[in-house]
Amino acid sequence: MLSAIIATHESERPLVPTLAALVPGATAGLLTEVVIADAASADETAEVADIAGCRFMSSREPVGGRLRAAAASTRTPWLLFLRPGTVPEPGWVAAAENFMAATSASEAPRAAIFRPSSAADALRPAWAELLTLLRATLVGGARPEQGLLIPRRLYDSVGGHPAGNDAEAALLRKLGRRRLAMLPVGARPPR
Known part of the structure; x- marks a missing residue:
């Protein structure tokens, strides 16, 4: 059902928690494979x-080409793009x-991003959601650190990841913004 794709470069340590x-x-049967699209790392990313x-x-292409090639190599109807070090919170499986x-x-078709984790999460959930929405509206839209859950048909229809x-x-x-939804669970960004 779902393939996860992670673009890496010298990412052995941040890749582990992701x-x-x-x-x-x-274990729930949702995620069928994880593809690591590496930029010819010299560290232990391949071993991890x-x-x-x-x-x-592994390829020396820019991240866009590596992500597009990794997506093309999968056969699932859904793709999940994450950065190494991004950690979806418990409950992400049910939300997805x-x-x-x-x-x-x-x-x-629509895609989804994880709700950004923040200090506001300690507040009541409604306040956390409101603060996240305000931040996204005032500061800007979705960020790659939030991951991307996207149906393959939408990914293909927009041309996938551009080069670069x-x-x-x-x-x-x-x-x-109209084709992006926010999942009700967060993801801790890379550190």
């Missing part, structure tokens, strides 16, 4: 991916399943 956070998706059972692709079911039934190093942000801008 992969650990994906385990519940695999191998130990975790990920498929490893609910979003995917609702979107699959809709004629207008700003590909993740460019894809989010191309999707625009």
